[in-house]
Amino acid sequence: MAVTGLGLITPAGHDTESICKTMSAGRSLAHKDPGLADLPVDISCSVTGFDPVAELGLRLASRLDRFAHLALVAARHAVLDARLDITSRPERVAVVLGVGANSLETYVKEFTRIAPKGATNVSPLALPRSVPSMVAGEVAMDTGARGPNFTVSSACASGTTAIGVARDLLLSGACDVVLTGGCESGRARAYAACFAQMRALSTRTEHPEQACRPFDTDRDGFVLAEGAAVLVLERADHARSRGAHVQAWLRGYGASADAHHPTSPHPQGRGTEQAIRQALTDAGCSPRDIGHINAHGTATRLGDTAEALALLRVFTGAPPAVTSSKSILGHALGAAGAIEAALTVLALQRQEVAPTANLTQQDTGREMDIVAGGPRPVAFDVALSTSCGFGGQNAALVLAAS
Known part of the structure; x- marks a missing residue:
């Protein structure tokens, strides 16, 4: 399937040139987040310079949550980039987006009103603006796409899963074009509190730019x-x-399931390995055809170990040039896989792999060829992007140069 347009709204920028420049610099964008003040972990990577009212107008922006703001503008950019005229056959254009969860900000704000003030004080927009399925519907209303329309949720693999499902829709003949990817605003206080309680977040809050250290000991x-x-x-x-x-x-x-644990990956990365091998077989590729891997690389103790073991088994000896975009951008949860797929497309176009920030020393015995210190020119035609999520969700994409 052809990738003909890209739209990205990320902490690194809102257009491909500025994003590539920031990624090549190889410095984390993590910072103290005033919205998370007084929480155990008060740092994040946020999208800056983004004005939803200026982008969408006051009326539309005011009835949507942050994750939908980001998705609608990214979709507009992608359609413009592809020079796609949706009005010619709108019924043949689908929308499939990945969302890891709902908008916790609105849920917390609205539903905490029930006890002290009564249920009649909850906004009638609380559900329409917050449930994950609505963002695909909003993109369809905004662009005029009238084909199949839904979201998928596979935790932090959601964006990658959505792209895979979109590809299956095209193969089935259900549509000709799909606007696909993922969106999430993971900076809600409820997210930060929950993930901190699970000990999934870095606690290097005094030095945010050094916090996320994928594959580092x-x-x-x-x-x-x-x-x-x-x-x-x-x-x-x-x-x-x-x-x-x-x-x-x-x-x-x-795609695969670990069928192992609610939050921990299979310790040997068996599900990740299965998804990668399926993607390679589906693409008609062997491991030696892959010239670059955009790894899931979240910087959790168990997750990085499991992924490294899977990659080392699939790519016997040593995997090709590996990077973790999350070291710079942070973890955008359900949007992460889609962002990383788009970055993989840009890496193929530029023939350059962005560095992994904050890598000092890899685990002994699990060393991979991780790009660090600066961008690396690499001549390659085929790349792999991997994603994993709670519940043992795994997904992988093989992308090739045009």
Whole structure:
């Protein structure tokens, strides 16, 4: 399937040039977050310079939550980038987005009103603005896409899963084009409190820029983030018929379940390995064809170990050039996989792998070729992007140069 458009709203920027420049610099964007003040972990990676009212207008912006703001603008950018005219056959354009959870900010704000003030004080917009399925509907209303429309949720693999499901829709013939990706604003206080209680977050709050350390021996957890990425995905014949510029090819998709533990990955990374091997088989590739891996790499003790073991088994000896975008952008939860897929497309175009921030020393016996210290020029045609999530959700994509 052809990738013909990209739209990204991330802590690194809102356009591909500024995002690539920031990623190449290799410095974490984590900072003290005033919205998380007084919590055990008060740092995040936030999207800056983003004005939803200016982008969407007051009326639309006021009835939507942050995660939908990000998604709608990313979708607009992607459609513009693809030079896609949805009005010609809107019923053949689908929307499939990944969302890890709902908008906890609105849930907490509205539902805490019930006890002291009564149920009649809850806003009638509380559910429409917050449930995950609504964001796909909002994108459809905003763009005019009238094909299949839904969200998928596979925790922190949601964005990757959505792209895989979108690809399956195209293969089935249900549509010609899909606006697909993921969105999340993980900076809600409830998110921060819950993840801190689970000891999933880095506690290096005095030095936020050093907090997220994927695959480093001194890692202690991830940094919450927000963002959105939307890819325009279409069948090759449709892209050719309208003269679209193909930015990359989605060649393979794999998914699996660890069936192991609610929050911990399989200690040997068996589910991750299974998803990767399925994606490679689906793409008709062997491990030696892969020239770059954008790893899930959250900087949790168990997660990084499991993923490293899986990669080392699939890519016997040593995997190709590996990076973790979360070291710079933080972890945007359900949006992360889509953002990383888009970054993988950009890496293929630029033939350059962005560095992993804060890597000092890898675990002994699990060393991989992790790009660190600065961007690395790499000549490659095929790349892999991996995602994992709570519940043992795993997904992988194989992307190829156009």
